Amino acid sequence: MAEAVGAVAESLPGDRARAARTVLDQVVLPGEELLLPEQEDAEGPGGAGERPLRLNAGTRSRGRVVCGPGLRRCGDRLLVTKCGRLRHKEPGGGSGGGVYWVDSQQKRYVPVKGDHVIGIVTAKSGDIFKVDVGGSEPASLSYLAFEGATKRNRPNVQVGDLIYGQFVVANKDMEPEMVCIDSCGRASGMGVIGQDGLLFKVTLGLIRKLLAPDCEILQEVGKLYPLEIVFGMNGRIWVKAKTIQQTLILANILEACEHMTADQRKQIFSRLAES
């Protein structure tokens, strides 16, 4: 009976909150609560309300901690809402307390302002195009949001075309809006994606990994065949090589990269480079 009581006691809710610093890069699950570094000091040894007197007041910066994807504020703690690894980034300019977020694997995209995505035009209604970006609503794209577009000079966009653009409005309460120009009015690579090529879907985690600054997969792929490639943060990749066969090989490699270790990948690349 003693062990039954013990088992019940340790699973009671209560002090399950852990300091965020101690679980960095570890797996966290929904329902866990995390303490921010400031609360940790207040609850540390020395107890209620005692704070050591600091002579240089500037070092303890009580900056704002930014709560990223997968975390919600719950009272004065952070509640984990997705399963994944907890990450932290120190603030660049010394202000604020940094960003905490949960790196989770997901296939379904949720529009975020500023993300560059690949969309498929599904309808033309009046002055706007409806673009399917894989979220819960089609995004709207005005025909004036292309480089060099005026009321007389409409862009040549048909239903079924692929568009690479970025979100200017993307929150949970409004329909997402995207544009194909940047803040200076230049296209900078956005707009209608050309003919041919292949569009396929991968998970969001793989896209983030491929878009990381020092990604070796992309360098190896580039050495294999000459290609054009567009990555959308909504999990879509468009790829085009000289022949259809090369395009299909590249698409299969990128899709399989998710499940392969680095060694297996190098083997496949070396085998393809020989043939």
Add this chain to the structure above:
Amino acid sequence: MAGLELLSDQGYRVDGRRAGELRKIQARMGVFAQADGSAYIEQGNTKALAVVYGPHEIRGSRARALPDRALVNCQYSSATFSTGERKRRPHGDRKSCEMGLHLRQTFEAAILTQLHPRSQIDIYVQVLQADGGTYAACVNAATLAVLDAGIPMRDFVCACSAGFVDNTALADLSHVEEAAGGPQLALALLPASGQIALLEMDARLHEDHLEQVLEAAARAARDVHTVLDRVVRQHVREASILLGD
């Protein structure tokens, strides 16, 4: 009448378990590539498969869209080969609808629906083999599938069934124990806070015994949480190793 002895004098049940012991649980996440989230769970001989799509556009009539929350749409289906006798169950029959409503109530309590207004989250659960505790297996499978899909949740939802025989509360009933006709209770719990998402019982049980049965079900649900916790951590570790972290 020489009936089946559900609890022997030494405290063993029909399948050799103790009163508060769960059946063996095995679970896997990410079994379908094309769905946003999927999971498969085996609790003893009960096997359930859950698939989640969403959050996506509302299908069907736009009038059903809720302006401040996501719509959670749950459908339960039992395979024809799941029970001892092969029985063809039409799609909209009473039991499936009722189970669908129970699942919806359970998951609306756990999923953070305010983050996705005017969209829809679909949860489809199929029971492949039914050996008692089907509601619990469905809820556990659906929890893992929702986690696999990356939909934000307040907490896990863990469920277990419980019964009452010979003044002892039994946890995780099998089909033989359910068919014997005693009182049985299904409980879905959010383990971290101890809040109950759904409590269902449609039998007669004396009020004095309710506390004991509820306590047994809650303890069993927390044990299920321990197992599912391990499964999810293992899955996340494997996924992040392959992504090269």
